Amino acid sequence: MSLALPPLRVSRYTATSCLGAGLSSHVEALREARSGLAPCRFDTVDLPTWVGEVAGLEGQRLPEQFADFDCRNNRLAELALLQDGYADAVEEAVLRYGRERIGLFLGTSTSGILQTELAYRELDAQGALPAGFHYARTHNTFSLAAYVRARFGLRGPVSITSSACSSSAKVFGTAQRMIAAGLVDCALVGGVDSLCLTTLYGFNSLELLSSAPCRPFDAARSGLSLGEAAAFALLERAPTQMTADAVLLLGVGESSDAYHMSSPHPDGLGARLAMEQALRQAGLQPEDIDYINLHGTATPSNDAAEGRAVGALFGAGVTCSSTKGATGHTLGAAGGIEAVLSLLALREGLLPGSPGTAALDPAIADVAPLDYVLSPRAGEPRRVLSNSFGFGGTNCSLVLARGDAR
Amino acid sequence: MTQAIRAPLSAQVAGIGVLGPGLADWAQARAVLRDEQAYAAQPCVLPVPQILPPAERRRATAVIKLTLASGLEAVAAAGLKAAELATVFTSSGGDGRNCHEICAALASSDRLISPTRFHNSVHNAASGYWGIATGAMAPSAVLCAFDASFAAGLLDAMVQAAATSAPVLLLAYDTDYPEPLRQVRPIPDNFAVALALSPTAGGLARLAIDPAALFTAEPATCMDDAALEALRLAIPAARALPLLRALALGTPGRLVLDHLPGEQLALELSPC
């Protein structure tokens, strides 16, 4: 007998990206169809590409007792935690539930690897790393969770999910299972990923970077624009009666492509499995979904595969868009940031547009006649789906809904 | 409001795979852990994964070889089908050798990095190759919790088996770090353990965790043999050794596994 996975209330959420720090700048950017992408000036990177860089991280400080954790990724985490009363909400949850009863499940792909990239420029004559380099608290994949756990004094179950671009969507599933199993009463979930040379030069080596701002689902798309972001949410059991302005996690679907490390299955079979599973868990049919926040990275093969999968499952006319033209592809933070943008769509009655996209690729429209939202428009989405698919064929879809649309 | 379920969280160990220094497979590890055979620390030998298509086989790194060997051993022992199994991969950090090569290239003048290395650099590389090798399209979790990675992965896999009412394969693994990373992360060799966990009866032993008292300040259960204790401490995935010994001996009782300082994972083992 499997455990019932009841809906969870998303009681607090926040996001920080190139669009700004906190929710209000994101709402504004979505309304104005603003993109945060700019020509890459990051570090000493010499690549003809655009990035979504978060302003002000150079000056961001961590609380003094956590100085060992200092790196770009943890600075970005700290900046995001301070927005929208999020840190205060965590403190309140600690008082309400106890620090042992709060789970911490975060996603990242590269964590603080930038510290190691910089350290390798300063190897001494014997090839030794510079003094003061702190591997465990900066570079290691877990350093993000170690920092957030130490900062709030949490003592419950903890893990990092690092499954490339699905990382911070999958953590919603981890939280859901941990709460259902009775291990925790509340979970702090989210994702943080920061710019580094590994991903910039890495995607360049695969010739997947666009030299112009990315153009998701456009016939002229030529690759992705990288970004950095942090998103956090607090998940708790949902009361049976909820107000319309509350938001819920209704379902999570996860799957694997079992196809190729860096190319999606051409028909998006794995993606389709994840979307179907998320709907099944939410107890919904495809027609119940009012908006899909697509993964939409703007590489030719990814968008074609996702378009096919979405078209096959949801049929003609499903309303959807990718917001990566606004934020860039924030990799391990993408699932988290797009979950938050989806929650804002529910809260604000707003269907996000797709900055950078001039028109839906006719080749995609031929097989999947989507209602692709180019410019933001008013709407009343009640239930939305957010897709996150990654390298290694890892897929995750989330169903989020208004409190009155269970 | 829905009440928290406070029943013990439990799972059956249905199959085991091991690969590490001086431990070629579970049969040998079992003999060593039962004191029927002396432990001889030898560098870990990684088999070529014949199950992979030729292109992926050429690109397979140590992480891939390690997880395929140990994972397939556990699946076969449990009599399960890899293609149908959900998986939980857990490792204390990224692929150190791959990371070293990339960081060295990024510190060089041309900064050109190998596309193969880059696509192997994701923490979920082992999960991706596992899917390609076995055809498994089921969910695959990919976790990291530094030195707590084995315990965190075990907890996650047990929760998942309970939540889905289906078997789950746990794969915990670490590969060695080259210089200069080894100065700051002294992992000397490769080690992997795979446990096929089933929510239903019929395995080798039942593991149970009390959700109301997950962690304890008690010290972790140690290995009596000095060389095995050294191995347990040297490689994070080898923190599983006390559990493997209890499984080999069929010893019932309480085990404490290394997790985070002052917060170790307590579990009860009952042989079937």
Add this chain to the structure above:
Amino acid sequence: MSAPNTATSPVDPALMQEVAQHIVAALNLDLPAEDIDPDAPLYGEGLGLDSIDILEIALVLSKHYGLQLRSDDANNHVIFRSLRDLAAYVGEKRTR
């Protein structure tokens, strides 16, 4: 950039052997460099290479010989047709 006229380019056998060795090493191929048929297709059947392999070869040859190779080059169907064609291109474009 003009398309290389590989059909008539004489190819230095030593260079061809060297390029073959780079390919074998970069792709971890399980065969000696001298066993690569100079006229067999590199892509798809033949050596069984895929798009990642072509990117890898392009990287290694670009680094070693100081030339530019990108997989979206319109002439790639000619440049990567076979070991002989690839070596001819390297011979023509190398800067070191």
